[in-house]
Amino acid sequence: MNAAGYFDYNATTPLDPRVFAEMLPFFNDRFANPSSAYRQACDVLGAVENARKRVAGLVNADPSEILFTSGGTESDNLALFGAARRYKNIGRHLITSAVEHEALLAPCRQLQKEGFVLTVLPVDQDGLVDPDDLRRAIRKDTILISIMQANNETGVIQPVRELAALARAHGVAFHTDAVQALGKIPVNIAELGVDLLSLSTHKIYGPKGTGALYVKHDVALVPLLFGGGQEKKRRAGTENVAGIVGLGKAAELCREEIAAEAQRLGEWRDRLQNEIGECIPETRVNGDTPQRLANTLNVSFRGCDGGVLVAFLDGSGLALSSGSACSAKSRSPSHVLLAMGRSEGEAVEGLRISLGRFSSKQDLEKLLRELSQAVRRLRAEPNL
């Protein structure tokens, strides 16, 4: 694995060699279909169920409440479409926030086309949802509220516990997209009080194309996929066994290492933020609130397009994003920064620096050096 110069851990993480080692036998000897009836299959089924226990252990849920999916996008889609279709006879009103990931906003737009009514809550200049706004938005026909736990662009952490309590008090199901929160802050179902929660494996040093949805025992969803009876008929299709095993191992490593990792990355991020502020004039940190993931720094440099900075730094062997990875090539203003009250011009200036398990101090020093130079050059020659 070569993660030198990599500062885009919120886009994806390298596969941890310990996760890879645990997955390997499932590409070779342990290839049986977990639904089959012989010994080899039982062994593979055991590995799938062990992974389920490990994921449940990380988020303090019951293993029966963990449903494996193909990743965060599918988990978000299943939560939204599954709950909307299941509860549409009770009501057709959905609530979300303006800073959600596209994996959440796009299905919401589709549901609007199918006749559901959507309220999108604003955020303040730090990117936080105000629980009073949610209280006012809840209606008699509200069936689902979905607010992310931590934002992928800024790292800002929403008051999910308070928001979910409001939903519960009104008898409304609450979903949170915890894709960015998992492995960075504690994600504890019992403490959060949510009904549905999305996870993705490739953000926690596991493989791409796997994830999970926590579904509280008393919540029913209409499946997205129909076919065999896998996942207790909630998600048909032969399991991605190696991916699921990888998720289990990645979850276990998170559980063991989360506290020390967050402490180390938080110290490095804070130092980097201070040094950037000292070395580069006219910078602005987006989402500079204590409620922020320790690994994430979203910073704007006046007059510098974030996408151009990304290209400059790429030339120096440094990998960063100007917004979310999914919209990295679109060069349109960040909807997250716009929602935080930035102008269109300011919303293209964001640069996301996200640290992770394999970040090094040498890399951070190089980033500060190259970033200072790039900003100086871009400001001197704005038409570059």
Ligand code: PLP
């Ligand atoms: N939700 C958030 C907050 C994300 O950051 C991402 C990925 O960037 C997703 C959902 C989508 O997850 P996946 O890439 O596993 O489909």
